[in-house]
Amino acid sequence: MWRDPGAPADDFYQVRPECTDVPKSKFRIKAGKTLSVRKWQAAFSPEGYLDISKTLSRIHRGGIHPSIRGEVWEFLLGCYDPKSTFDERDEIRNRRRAKYAIMKEECRQMFPLIGSGKFITAPVITEDGEPIHDPLVLQEANLDMASINQGNDCAHDPRDKKVIQWKLTLHQIGLDVHRTDRTLVFYEKKENLSKLWDILAVYAWSDIDVGYCQGMSDLCSPMIILLEDEADAFWCFERLMRRLRGNFRCTESSVGVETQLSNLASITQVIDPKLHRHLETLGGGDYLFAFRMLMVLFRREFSFCDSLYLWEMMWALEYDPDLFSMYEEPEAAAEKSEGSKGKPKSIRQYGKYERDNMRNGGKSSEAPLPISVFLVASVLKDKSPKLLTEARGLDDVVKILNDMTGNLDAKKACTGAMKLHKKYLKAKKQ
Known part of the structure; x- marks a missing residue:
């Protein structure tokens, strides 16, 4: 979604005037540090090959100018290979748009509101x-019973457990869409809310093992705003979920994010043992109080603009040039022309966080921890004095962490996370 490059960042994510309690953004575009339109365009060769190493450090230093944020995110999240050409990316984009149209039509056949x-x-x-015959339900959907039962004629048996499971999620998706980022002027238009609902509904059908879980709307919302084409927004969200879907996988006994909470406990025990002991004494040794921060990547703790700045810094730091080939379907990857491979990868093409993992053997010995875990650890370390002196119970811990909402600095949090990451890797070697 291209806009005036000279406009200030906050103009892209306007907050309704009456929403006075919304956290103010701490991030401002800084000349010479932000990845600008000019710097971004200069990173491409005439054929379209992207020198990703030129952009990663600049993103880490100052984020991405809002007018190009969407298309840069597509690279950071692995939608496209930096070694591809303009023509190859156009082909991939068109193929994905067609695939999304097919998936959306399949969903529409099962439920015509899509x-x-x-x-x-x-x-x-x-x-x-x-089907629920409640007139209030039908009135909200603006459908008659014939439309509700339309799924009987589609390729999927409406009694199929997968179909039932999917249809049961639709109203929960709607409830979350109705309250997601509603302070933003963008969502005053009902068609934008509907677009968010459509994408989440299609994703829930395409990933039936995970389906839809609360929090996904917070992760998807920025994609709708940044990428004008609905299909492009869907695939950007789908790539983000490749990273995060494990957080949403639930069993009868556990939630996926518990693994990261366990890692967070291990990190805090190493870098701030006094705080860890204090939290254990309070009954917070499972670190469930940090659940939301990890689940939706600080969307609630930062202003909308700052959370986007935080995300792109994280993705730039973690960037792996193999993302595209790891995510792409094997048959699609095999179709890549031999001439699109470009130059061999160098360590400069990896993000700084990923390079640190590689140098310390983390990539070969075990899967590296996501930087988000160190971000939470950084926040806890920063709040450690307050937590140690004022927290007399878990309610106090939650209150202290909630009080920081809107008062966090994304750049400071990332810098702190990198320092703790190095400290943790060093401690593990000893």
């Missing part, structure tokens, strides 16, 4: 898959 410009916040079927 793609209608509307969305639902009420249940439409029972746990057994029976």
Whole structure:
């Protein structure tokens, strides 16, 4: 979504005037540090090969100018290979848009509200898959029973457990869409809310093992704003979920993010043993109080603008040039022309955080921890004096962490995370 390059960052994510309690952004574009339109365009060869190493350090120093944020994110999240040409990316983009259209039509056949410009916040079927005849439900959907039952004629059996599971999530998606980023002027238009609902509904069907979980709307919302084409926004979100879907995988006994909470406990025990002991004494040794920070990547702790700045810094620091080939389907990867491989990868093409892992053997011995875990550890370390002196119970811990909402500095948090990461790797070697 291209806009005036001279506009200040906050103009892209306007907050409704009446929302006075919304955290103010601490991030401002700084000349010479931010990845500008000019610097971004200069990083491409005439054929379209991208020198990703030129952009990573600049993103880490000052983020990305809002007018190019969407297209840069597509590279950072592995939607495109930096070694591809303009023509190859156009081909991939068109192929993905066609694939999204097919998936969306499949969903529309099962539930005709998909793609209608509307969305639902009420249940439409029972746990057994029976349509709900409540007039209020039908009124909200603006559908009659014939439309609700349209799925009977589609390729999927409406009694199929997968279909029932998917339809049961639709109203929860609607409830979350209705309250996601509603302070932003962008979401005053119902069609934008509907676009968010459509993408999440299609994703829930495409990833039936995880489906939809609360928090995904917070992760998807920026994609809708940054990428004008709905299909492009979907694939950007899908790539982000490749990283994060493990957080949302639930079993009868555990939630996926618990693994990261366990890692957070181990890190804090190494870098701030006194705080760790204090939290254990308070009954917080499972670190569940940090659940939300990891689940939605600080979307609630930072202003909208600052959270985007934080994300792109994280992705630049963690960047791996093999992302595209790891994510792309094997048959699609095999179709890549031999001439698009470009120069061999060098360590400069990796993000700084990833380079540190490689130098310390983390990449070969075990899967490296995501930088988000060290970001939370950095926040806890920063709040350690307050937590040690004022927290007399878990409620106090939660209150102290909630009080920092809107008062965090994204650049400071990332810098702190990198320092703790080095300290942790050093301690593990000893």
